[in-house]
Amino acid sequence: MQNSEVFQDLFTELKRYYTGGNVNLEEMLNDFWSRLLERMFQLLNSQYHFTDDYLECVSKYTDQLKPFGDVPRKLKAQVTRAFIAARTFVQGLMVGREVANRVAKVNVLPACVRALTKMLYCPYCRGMPGLKPCHNYCHNVMRGCLANQADLDAEWNLFIDAMLLVADRLKGPFHIESVIEPIDINISDAIMTMQENSMQVSAKVFQACGEPKPSGVGRSTRGISDVFSGRFKPFTPEERPTTAARTSLERLVIDIKVKLKESKRFWSTLPDEICAKGKLTESDEDQCWNSHTKGRYFPEVVGEGLTNQVSNPEVEVDITRPDTLIRQQIMALRVMTNKLRNAYNGNDIYFQDSSDEGSTSGSGSGCSDGCTTEFVFVGTEAPVIGADRSDERASAAAAGKSSASVPSLILVVAALTLPLWAMQTQWR
Numbered sequence: 001m002q003n004s005e006v007f008q009d010l011f012t013e014l015k016r017y018y019t020g021g022n023v024n025l026e027e028m029l030n031d032f033w034s035r036l037l038e039r040m041f042q043l044l045n046s047q048y049h050f051t052d053d054y055l056e057c058v059s060k061y062t063d064q065l066k067p068f069g070d071v072p073r074k075l076k077a078q079v080t081r082a083f084i085a086a087r088t089f090v091q092g093l094m095v096g097r098e099v100a101n102r103v104a105k106v107n108v109l110p111a112c113v114r115a116l117t118k119m120l121y122c123p124y125c126r127g128m129p130g131l132k133p134c135h136n137y138c139h140n141v142m143r144g145c146l147a148n149q150a151d152l153d154a155e156w157n158l159f160i161d162a163m164l165l166v167a168d169r170l171k172g173p174f175h176i177e178s179v180i181e182p183i184d185i186n187i188s189d190a191i192m193t194m195q196e197n198s199m200q201v202s203a204k205v206f207q208a209c210g211e212p213k214p215s216g217v218g219r220s221t222r223g224i225s226d227v228f229s230g231r232f233k234p235f236t237p238e239e240r241p242t243t244a245a246r247t248s249l250e251r252l253v254i255d256i257k258v259k260l261k262e263s264k265r266f267w268s269t270l271p272d273e274i275c276a277k278g279k280l281t282e283s284d285e286d287q288c289w290n291s292h293t294k295g296r297y298f299p300e301v302v303g304e305g306l307t308n309q310v311s312n313p314e315v316e317v318d319i320t321r322p323d324t325l326i327r328q329q330i331m332a333l334r335v336m337t338n339k340l341r342n343a344y345n346g347n348d349i350y351f352q353d354s355s356d357e358g359s360t361s362g363s364g365s366g367c368s369d370g371c372t373t374e375f376v377f378v379g380t381e382a383p384v385i386g387a388d389r390s391d392e393r394a395s396a397a398a399a400g401k402s403s404a405s406v407p408s409l410i411l412v413v414a415a416l417t418l419p420l421w422a423m424q425t426q427w428r
Contacts, residue, residue, distance in 0.1 A: 006035050007187070014079070018087050025080045025348065033072045033190075034059035040067075040191065041205065044198045048212040057209040067201045068190035075186050081346045082179040085169035088343035092163050093256070095336045099156075099329045103149060103267075106325055111316045112145035119314075123289045134288035134297035135281045137314070142271035143302055144315025148323040150304040153268040155333045160264050162340035167260070169344060170253050177249050268304045 010032045017023035038055045050058075119141050123131040133141075143150070170176065194201065206212070275281050282288035290297040291314065299313045309317035342348070 003039055006032070006039060009035075014083065017083060018090075020087070020091075025083060026076060029072070029076050029079065030062075033068060034062050036187075036191075037062055037065075037067055037194070040194055041202070044195075045202055045212070047215060049215040050212055054209055054212060058205055061205065061208055065201055065204055067194040067197065069193040071186050071190040071193065075183070078174065078179045079183075080348070081169070081174040082176040084343050084346060084348045085166050085174060086176040088339055088348075089163065089166045089170060092159070092166065092336055092340055095332060096159065096163070099152075099332055103152060103326065103329055106148065106323060108145065109317075112141075115141045115144060115315045118291065119289070122291075126293065128289070128294060131287075131289045131294055132280065132282035133275075134285060134290050135275060135277055135283070136285075136299070136301050137289070137291055137297040138275035138281045139271050139301045140299065140312055140314045142274050143304060144309050144312045144317050146267075146270050147304075147306045147309045147317050147319075148326040149267045149270065151306055151322070152326055152330055152333075153265060153304070155330045155337070156267055157264050159333045159337045159340075160260050162337045162344070163260050164257060165344045166340050167253055167257050171250060175250070271304075 010028075013021075013023055013028045017025060017028070038059055041055070041058055042050055119133045119138065123129060277283040286296050287294065288297065302308050302312045306317065306319050306322055309315065310319050
């Protein structure tokens, strides 16, 4: 117990790193082994008095002496790779969630509202309340309404690919559970290695740092094995902690990978999901609402994305004014994708600690690019720009702060389609 803080500090710092703290893993592990060397050196040579300056001299020779054998080098490689991958993966999940939440709050343009109203309700004015829109007609309307969201797709897909790569790092030799579980045994082996080589280590230290002064107390009769006899208590299979879902981390990662794969091309396929035949649209192309009457819809379906809407016959879209909020989320995904790729290669680029925003230290294998792994994702709301959309932009900026915001596209579609379906049921 007299030496427990050495080990408690190690695990505290590992936890702080994983939860987003600004911790340099390599420096932290080096400090741990230096502290352990100083503590054990005093116990092995208790007949001497050591000043702080002398102990600092001892720690300087840690790399040359290699008192703990090869354990520090191996443990550093395993811990850095495992923790970098785990922390970056968790942050990637949070960034993906925040991007999706913010994109869902993008406001609906008046042109989109008009096109949706015309598609869903004009048949009632023509005395055809049971008539559903034509499939291609619906596609043009929704691709116009979701033009900016579709532009998110390319960067989203790269982000998902990078997440899947890092997920592969969460298994095998760098699986964080398989690294942490035997860490007690590795440290115990290192302690025993130093005890076995204590005479040679002490002699080299005395030669390099000088002969210490006797303390006036005889050499302790207690060996290192007695001092560290309690070491660690590994979990038995019955005591091993489980996740909240009572499953292993490996099982959770497998489930997440399945969901990540399913989310690819999510933004570009939204019109397909909304305009599915037999649901919102009519499967019979000759018996549907074509924006004017019952009959086939002849215009071609425009492509995905903002630039392709220049020829959209149903929704007037200003292709010269991309949505600022969407562009900011594209950049957030790009930054996170870069972090994930570095984590896959074992590099930990700069992380900003929410409690120490002025710090600039890096960690891991020495990537020097600046970025952040702060778990609270810093959102980027759209600024107010342009005279004709100022009200919409102001509402978008307040969406995250007030519940009384302009309805999202999903809410508008629901508000328009649910009454339609109810009226169709009553009419029939």
